Amino acid sequence: MAGPQSGSNVTRNFTNQFVQPPWRVAIWSVAYSSVLAVAVFGNLIVIWIILAHKRMRTVTNYFLLNLAFSDASMAAFNTLINFIYATHGEWYFGEVYCKFHNFFPVTAVFASIYSMSAIAVDRYMAIIHPLKPRLSATATKVVIVCIWALAVILAFPLCFYSTTRTMPRRTVCYVAWPRPSEDSFMYHIIVTVLVYMLPLVVMAITYTIVGVVKMMIVVVVTFALCWLPYHVYFIVTGVNKRLNKWKSIQQVYLSVLWLAMSSTMYNPIIYCCLNGRFRAGFKRAFRWCPFIQVSSYDELELRPTRLHPRNQSSMCTLSRIDTSVHGDDPCRSNRKSTKSLQCQVEVKDESTAATKLCLHREPTFATEQLS
Known part of the structure; x- marks a missing residue:
């Protein structure tokens, strides 16, 4: 230019x-x-x-x-x-x-x-x-x-x-x-x-x-x-x-x-x-530098999130607006975000079986975590 x-x-x-x-x-x-x-x-x-x-x-x-x-x-x-x-x-x-x-x-x-x-x-x-x-x-x-x-x-x-x-x-x-x-x-x-x-x-x-x-x-x-x-x-x-x-x-x-x-x-x-x-x-x-310390929190920051259900199986459909710069992490939103969560959870135990259908909608105000 x-x-x-x-x-x-x-x-x-x-x-x-x-x-x-x-x-x-x-x-x-x-x-x-x-x-x-x-x-x-x-x-x-x-x-x-x-x-x-x-x-x-x-x-x-x-x-x-x-x-x-x-x-x-x-x-x-x-x-x-x-x-x-x-x-x-x-x-x-x-x-x-x-x-x-x-x-x-x-x-x-x-x-x-x-x-x-x-x-x-x-x-x-x-x-x-x-x-x-x-x-x-x-x-x-x-x-x-x-x-x-x-x-x-x-x-x-x-x-x-x-x-x-x-x-x-x-x-x-x-x-x-x-x-x-x-x-x-x-x-x-x-x-x-x-x-x-x-x-x-x-x-x-x-x-x-x-x-x-x-x-x-x-x-x-x-x-x-x-x-x-x-x-x-x-x-x-x-x-x-x-x-x-x-x-x-x-x-x-x-x-x-x-x-x-x-x-x-x-x-x-x-x-x-x-x-x-x-x-x-x-x-x-820069972890090779002697004065740079990589904590376990830093490792978790870059690790993909996973869901590990134990005694239940779940089916979830998630639609949301994430206003953070990541676009995919609700914990990183720095302004108002709206979440619409529709889930069907099937709970199983030895004697009973129940099906629970929930529709949850809530505004969240997450603190800014960009600094």
């Missing part, structure tokens, strides 16, 4: 005006490398926690898995490349990677924010239409595929028009729009609306109606704050072209780019701090 605009900004200059002192490059290198390490490693652990534990395979967590995958991918493929190009103003990676470099960030960010939107909409449907079945695992995967398909369609113009150009002193990667100024600005406005404003409005409406989930609100707000300066930067520089020649514009760009890229590393930290099961999963991942 950064590539096309930054590339087009430097194509107008045949000399590299963005040479920085070594100490400044070293500081930015540490900052961007930290984002890369934390984002890739943290999100890979999130993916492992969800895939390796059956109890974590819920609708919400499948979308969180997609979010983790897109964040890890963007951090791995674009963070350092963006930094190197923004720092040196020269493209070292060839035309094929130039196309991918401009194409993939928009795709990944689209997949990230619409995964968050899907979680909000799924929660909304569960609350507003409690009798309708929730998304199955198959339907959830179909939604994820559709999200990526739409992301590819939106980002395709960047791949199509991206190219490299060799100048007297350097090579640049940029998007060769048919009408450079107008098309670039208009495309970024479209991306800002579809990949930032629209999904945030949808999530604001749904969470206002059905109530907020602490962990998801922190995730969404963090994403919004990280990407806001980035979108503002390109809108402002698109309106006022003279700002691109300002001597400090490179430092401004590196700052807003770092903040945007850093959005990929915060979610694993948020999950670990605000969600007991993810915290237990991180403890298991």
Whole structure:
């Protein structure tokens, strides 16, 4: 998402005006490398926690898995490349990677924010239409595929028009729009609306109606704050072209780019701090560390729940709305949830046999257990 605009900004200059002192490059290198390490490693652990534990395979967590995958991918493929190009103003990676470099960030960010939107909409449907079945695992995967398909369609113009150009002193990667100024600005406005404003409005409406989930609100707000300066930067520089020649514009760009890229590393930290099961999963991942203690409670957090009847056999049909981020555990609900339990219990002993039919409906107010 950064590539096309930054590339087009430097194509107008045949000399590299963005040479920085070594100490400044070293500081930015540490900052961007930290984002890369934390984002890739943290999100890979999130993916492992969800895939390796059956109890974590819920609708919400499948979308969180997609979010983790897109964040890890963007951090791995674009963070350092963006930094190197923004720092040196020269493209070292060839035309094929130039196309991918401009194409993939928009795709990944689209997949990230619409995964968050899907979680909000799924929660909304569960609350507003409690009798309708929730998304199955198959339907959830179909939604994820559709999200990526739409992301590819939106980002395709960047791949199509991206190219490299060799100048007297350097090579640049940029998007060769048919009408450079107008098309670039208009495309970024479209991306800002579809990949930032629209999904945030949808999530604001749904969470206002059905109530907020602490962990998801922190995730969404963090994403919004990280990407806001980035979108503002390109809108402002698109309106006022003279700002691109300002001597400090490179430092401004590196700052807003770092903040945007850093959005990929915060979610694993948020999950670990605000969600007991993810915290237990991180403890298991780091159990080799001498200062990490995995308790029996942590083991139970990730173990599938099972019913072990002793002197009775039961048939139960359970339909409920779970407002927790897990989607399947009533003990983890952090807002009002409604349970409808219809069960037929056949009690057997030596002398009598009785059949009991019960219909039970009760509102429950579970305490928040995300912290």
